[in-house]
Amino acid sequence: MTKSVWGLLAGLATLLAVLVTAPSQQSDLWQFLGRFHPTLVHLPIGILVVALALELAGRYFGAKSVLGSVPMLLLLGAWSAIVAALAGTLLSNWGGYQPTTLMWHRIVGLVVVVLAVVAYALRRQPGPPNGLAWYPITAALLGVGLAVGGHLGGxxxxxxxxxxxxxxxxxxxxxxxxAKTNLGAVPTGNLDSAPAYQALIQPMLTQRCGNCHNPDRKSGGLSLTNLTDLLAGGRNGKVIVPGRSAESEVIRRIWLPPGHQDRMPPDRTIPIAEAELIKWWIDQGAPDELKLAEMERPTAVRRILDSYGLDDxxxxxxxxxxxxADSAxxxxxxxxxxxxxPIASNSAFLAVATSGPLTAASLDALKPMAAQVAWLDLAGTAADDSTVGRLTILRHLARLSLQNTRVTDRGLEGIKDLGYLEYLNLYGTQVTDDGLSALHQLKRLRSLFLWGTKVTAGGADSLRRVLPRLDVSLGLEAVSDSTTGR
Amino acid sequence: MTTSEERARQLQTITRRHFLEAGTTGIGAAALASLLGCDSPPAVEVAGTARNLLDPLATLPPHYPPKAKRVIYLHMAGAPSQLELFDYKPVLARLDGQLCPESLMAGKRFAFIRGIPKMLGPQVAFRQHGQSRAWVSDHLPHFAKVVDEVAFLKAMHTDQFNHAPAQLMVHTGSPRIGRPSMGSWVTYGLGTENQNLPAFVVLLSGGVAPDAGASVYGSGFLPTVYQGVQCRSSGDPVLYLSDPQGMPRELRRKSLDAINEINQREHAERQDPQILTRMAQYEMAFRMQLSVPEAMDIEQESAETHAMYGTTPGATSFANNCLLAQRLAERGVRFVQLFHWGWDSHGASASEALNRGFLDRCRETDQAIAALIVDLKRRGLLDETLVVWGGEFGRTPMLENRSGDDNPFVGRDHNNSAFTMWLAGGGVRAGATHGETDEIGYEGVSGKVDVNDLHATILRLMGLDHERLTYLFQGRKFRLTDVAGNVVREILA
Structure with missing residues (x-):
């Protein structure tokens, strides 16, 4: 054994001693030194990788002249590994890291140190390799250990x-x-039915803050990846005051000037739109379950939501x-x-109209897309009561145009359960007061057109009493105004 | 497949810079990206959602579910006085005849006023109407009855104070010639809804074309298929569309068949898809020979309808054009643009005096506009049709008096700082009023809306995001709103 190997073993012993006695009371000095680990750790990685590369070059690619440098590099690499590991040990005690990953990082790091020392001990003779079988195995393991340990550290x-x-x-x-999830993957057109916090705010917090503030690695004792942790706050107290964004630490830190030591995230900037949405959500009382549609949205917020492609x-x-629907x-x-x-490029709903004579077969062809048809225009076609009877399967129908067809009261029975119907055009049909009772369950119906039918003003009034938000248009009142006016 | 038009566009946009870019980083980066599969995943292809260059007017889905499928835009060329129609200013009545304080003139540029003018009070009585209690002047007795259907923008403003640039601004979003008009953008974005009529129809009345000429309904740098087609309400609706004398329709059909056959052969030989486009357009013109005269023939309408609109078949009038607008809307025309000339009330002559010509303009338009709204409503069309009314700017609260003290005519100068517009129909919050002007109606004090905002709002109601409706021209993407525009959500239902 040469002096250099003894020296390395002494270093290794010191490392083990520090590991075992791990100072539980953290002093500022230890912490200061510990934080050099991320810097120092690049030395053994770089030096040992170069050593292995030169070894390969010399052995297999004929660059014999470089082989002489390998022992020296292994020695330097082993020493720097010992120093980096010492600093790492001090840093790991400072806390805030995910325990399982940390454990594995420490084990692999220690193994790398030991392997580096062993590799040097086996390869300290200058000149060409002496054919020791243990050396290639050690070197290969060292390479793997560097990669795994480095990745765990990252x-x-x-x-x-x-x-x-x-x-x-x-x-x-x-x-x-x-599959990758990010804000772009938020389902569009769906936000009115999803809680604003879960669909919008939490994904932002997770993406922007979650690397350091998660249940595994609570920087500052704070996790921001779920509502309970968010409201609990961190080591320095609460970070969110529901209803008062101005007093919420999260908002204060986001808006600190770049370079300020308390600014969050420290090295990046949260887009203004996202910061505004988080602020708005806090001002709304940081609700958990409220849906976007149920929250008060100032114009600025609506504009931001719109720019996210969320059709507000x-x-x-x-x-x-x-x-x-199936394209075939x-x-x-x-x-x-x-x-x-398609009604819109952000929607699966379909608008349907006739391009030729209406047949029973053409309505049957709608069956595979019954859930997707939202608008149906059969105005001026041969549609009759039996046609309307086939529409019961179109459960998402919102607009139905049946004007100038042969539809009568009996036909209206076919649409009495279409709960999403908002617009129904029956002008120029045979509908009478009696048929209107079929519409009583259509709570979402807002516009009904009955000009040129047998419906009377009295009939329209009694429907208005059942559906107070419905605008019933008979067309008569306006005409008489304009013609008998001035 | 590429059409020659598309090819021409590509060649226009390729510069030396592109060569250098592609030659150095472009190819390598593209190869790497395709190796790693790094480019964003292709959007799901739904039939009928992609632009087909061979069928430039094919229906395209908007970005959002639309609130309005089509637009009827009533442009009052010459700029009507908001102070005699909608913007009621009792304080201005008290100030009538007093000299304008110099502070109001500072930094302003007027088209005609020189020196210190006198203030001019409202020249008509105002009353509140409907459930919305909106103020409407006695000049518009018919409109007053439908006032609950509209939403007012009371603090519109523009940066142009002369007619031609201001009209270009209102219709193309830019005061200079060369940009596509609103109707062209909408047609480009959404395609047509009918197979036998133009998608964008223009109807003129008032005897004079708009100062800015056909550019206010031109297609600018967009392909010319998107320009507005002017239809006349007397004579041939579309010039040169009908067959010449001695050419019966059957013969026309035969010659078209023969041309088609030659074109087919040419296409089989050369595979130029542009030939198919041309054939489709010949066929469209052939169908239009029947469908346009049918759509434009208002004689079929009932006496009751004529009485309601105040129409006279065969005449060229704003009322006729309103009835036509309704007929075209019902037949699925995407954008109907009406122009009515004669609102430039300077008071320099009888025809342009607030107490003479202005009254005639009100009478010519009031009943027809109210009838249009009532008619669209009872047919269920108002729900899906956006009706827009407005001029290119507003008028001053000061009297303009070019002709001296004995001038019997009263008039106002151009004012680009405040004017009123209204919207009605699909997606508009009926009965709303957004914006307010100061107590003399000189400038907006709250809820100010500029022309870009108006455009963004109109596009949004049609389901289009004004920031995403773009066209690549001269090396960059252009929009109707270019780099401005905010949707006026306050007037959306």
Missing amino acids: TLTHGEGYLTDNLAPPLRSLLGLP LATGVFTVKIAP AIASAQRSGLRIA
């Missing part, structure tokens, strides 16, 4: 998934990782989330004389 600092967050989707699925103006059936079924329905088009 995970501790930056959080789980830091490395793979932006990995290409095919490779993600290859690694068995779930969506009402009625458009707040329902449904899967798109749509194509076949189009061939049967129907004009079918």
Whole structure:
């Protein structure tokens, strides 16, 4: 054994001693030194990787001249590993790291130190390798250990998934990782039915703050990845005062100037729109269950929501989330004389009109997309009571145009359960007062057009009494005004 | 497949910069991205959602479920006085005849007023109407009855104070020639809803075309298929559309078939998809020869309807155009643009005096506009049709008097700082009033809305996000609202 090996073993012994006696009372000095770990740790990684690379180059690629440097590099690498591990030990006691990952990082780190020392001991002779079987195995294990230990260290600092967050989707699925979730993946058009906190605010907090403030790694004793932790606050007290954003530490820190030591996140900036939404949610009392539609939304907030592609103006059936209809079924329905088009590019709902004569077959072709048809225009077609009878399956129908058809009171029975119906146009049909009772259950109905039917003013009034929010238009009052006016 | 139009566009936009970019980083980055599968996943393809360059007028879905499927835009060219129609200012009545304080003139530029003018009180009585208790002047007795259907924008403003640039501003979003009009943008964004009529129809009345000319309904840098088609209410509705004498429809059909056959052969040989587009347009014109005269023929309407609108078949009048607008809306025309000239009430002559010509303009339009709203409403069309009324700017609370003290005519100068517009129909909060002007109606003091905001709002009601409706031209994306515009949510239902 040479002096250098004894020296290394002494260093290793010191490291083990510090590990075992791990000073429980943290002094500022220890913490100060411990924080050099992330810097120092790059030395053994870099030096040992170069040593292994030169070894490979010399052995397998004919660069014999570089082999002489390997022992010296291994020695330097082993020493720097010991120093980095010492600092790491001090840092790990300072706390705030995810315990399981930390445990594995310490084990692997220690193994790397030991392997580096062993590798040097086996390879200290200058000149070409002497063919010892133990040496290649040690070197290979050292390489693996560096990669694993380094990755675990990165995970501790930056959080789980830091490395793979932006990995290409095919490779993600290859690694068995779930599909990436971010704000862009918030289901659009659906926000009125999802609680604002869960669908909007928490994803923002998790994405912007979750790396350091999660239940596993509570920086400052604070976790921001669920509402309970959020309201509980951290080591310095509460961070959210529901209803009072101005007194909430979260908001204060977001708006501190760049470079201020208390600013959060320390190294990045939360987009103004997100900061505004978080502030708004706190001002609304930091509600857990309230849906977007149930909360008061100032114009500024509505604009932000709109810019996220969340259709804040969506009402009625458009707040329902449904899967798109089968495109082959749509194509076949189009061939049967129907004009079918998506109502909007952010919606699976369909608008249907006729492009030729209406037949029973064309209505049957709508069956595979019964849940998606929201608007149906049969105005001026041969539609009659039996046609309307087939519409009962269109449970999401919101607009129905039957004007100038042969529909009578009997036909209206077919639509009496279409609970999403908002607009019903029956002008120029045979409908009478008696038929209107079929509409009594249509609580969402807002516009009903009865010009040119046999419905009387009295009949319209009694319907208005049942459905006070319904605008019944007979067309008569306005006409007489204009013609007999001035 | 690319059309030659698309190819031409591509060539226009490729510059030396592109060559350098593609030659250095472009190819490598593209290859790497495709290797790693890093580019964003392709959007789900739904039939009928992608733009088909061969069928430029095919229906396209908007960004959001629309509140209005179509627009009837009533432009009062010349800029009507808000102070004699909707913006009731009792304080101005008390100040009538007094000299305007100099502070009100500081920093202002007027088209005609020179020196210190006198203040001019409202030239008509105002009353509150409907459940909304909105103020409407006695000049509009018919409109007063439908006032609950509309939402007022009382503090509109624009940065142009002369007619032509201000009209371009209102219709294209820019005071200079070359931008597409609102109707063109909407047609480009949504396509047509009917197969036999133009998607964007323009109807003129008042005897004079708008100062800014056809540019206010032109397609600018958009493909020309999106420009407004002017239809006349007497004679041939569309010029050069009908067959010439001695060309019966059957012969026309035969010659079209022959042309089609030649074009088919040409297409089989050259595979240029532009040929198919051309064939489709010939067929469209052939169908329009029947459908346009049918749509434009108001003689079929009942006597009751004519009485309601105050229409005279065969004449060129604003009333006729309102009835036509209703007929075109019912037939699925996307954008109907009406212009009525003669609102430029300077008081320099009888025809442009608040106490003469202005009254005639009110009489020509009042009943027809009210009838249009009533008619659309009873047919269930108002629910899905957006009706917009307005001029290109407003008028001053000061008297303009170019002709001296013995001028029997009363008039006001241009005022770009305050004017009133109203919207009615699909998605509009009926009965609402947004914005307020100062106590003399000179400038907006709250709820100010500019032209870009109006455009953003109109597009939003049609389900279009004004920031996403873009067209690549001269190396950058253009919008109707260019780099401005906020949706006026206060008037949305």
